[in-house]
Amino acid sequence: MKRTIFELTPQRSIREAFVEASSFLDGLRVVEPQRNAQLLLEHVLGLSGTSYYMALAEPFPADRRHALEEAINRKAQGVPAQYIIGEQEFYGRPFEVTPAVLIPRPETELLVEAVLTYGRELTTRSNERLQAIDIGTGSGAIAITLALQEPAWDLLASDISPDALEVAAHNAKQLNASVEFRQGNLLEPFAGMTPDILVSNPPYIPAEDIEGLQPEVRDYEPRTALDGGPDGLNPYRIMMAQLPLLSAPPRLIAFELGMGQAGDVAELLRSAGHWKEIVTVPDLAGIDRHVLGISR
Structure with a gap:
């Protein structure tokens, strides 16, 4: 009979605990069972990287047995490992994550890279600092990373969720990043402003x-961080419709999007008529994942 509750066999080594935990998750068809088992083991043991691998032959600490069993059983129920751990790495930095925010994905690091690359080419207005706004910030990963990578930029970020903004503000404090957070729907919190850069990873999954x-x-x-409406494009259409709220359109606009949406989002930017160059950036799997509009 397939086990549905994980109980670690006593007197196991850390390596044996890993094998037992990953086999249990695999038996329940949990995605990436070995990766999840290792993440949770590292968290429970307070180890990572080289220190984890060097400790594999050591006895599993008896006083951490209950913590591992609890973590593996939560994972078996479907809870993302990042929510169990309470953290996700993004751009080499630890970000707190809770069920109030989307877990940052590796492909979003490529969006940050693109914004840094093209943003650094912008000339400032009257020698003022460049201003960048992050729409739908969630954990704050994009805004905080931009602020830390480019201290000469002024970063502002918004989210409709006060719980998400609380997480983002905590991350900014922990990482010593200067970001101003505002609550509101998409561009509304920035009415009357003239940002140089607008970046957003909005909800883009078609509802069905x-x-x-x-x-x-x-x-x-x-x-709310997943549902992009009937075809997944509602947030992009709304942001384009909200552009007149700004005193002037941003000179650089950058969106993350879902599979198969690049052509439609590029056309939305093209039709707006504010950007001379439209650039599509693929992710590491070759999927067109980001679309940028650039007006130098």
């Missing part, structure tokens, strides 16, 4: 596709 997502995404990550 959400039920087909992996359970740990569908059931645990915030739906």
Whole structure:
């Protein structure tokens, strides 16, 4: 009979505990069982990287057994490991994550890279600092990373969720990043402003596709950060419609998007008529993942 509750066999080495935990998760068809087992083991033991691998032959600490069992059983129920750990690395830095925010993805680091590359080419207005706004900031990963990578830029970020903004503000404080956070719907908190850069990773999953997502995404990550309307493009259309709220359109606009949406989002930017160059950036899997509009 397949076990549904994980109980670690006593007197195991750390390596044996890993094998037992990953086998248990694999038996329940948890995605990436070995990776999840290692993440949770490292968290429970307070080890990472080389220190974890060097400790594999050591006895598993008896006083950490209950903590590991609890973590593995939560993972078996579908809870993302990042929510169990309370942290996700982004751009080499630890970010607190809770069920109030989307877990930052590696492909979003490529969006940050693109914004840094093209943003650094912008000339400032009257020698003033460049101003960048991050729409739908969630954990604050994009805004905080930009602020730390480019201290000469003024960073502001918004989210409609006060709980998400609380997480983002905590991350900014922990990482010593200067970011101003505002609550509101998309561009509304920045009415009357003239930002040089606008970046956003908005909800882009078509509503009818959400039920087909992996359970740990569908059931645990915030739906407001996933649901992009009937075709996934609602947030982009709304932001384009909200552009007149700004005193002038941003000279650089950068969006993350879903598979198959690059052409439609590029056309939205093209039709707006504010940007001379439209650039599409693929992710590491070759999927067109980001679209940028550039007006130097």
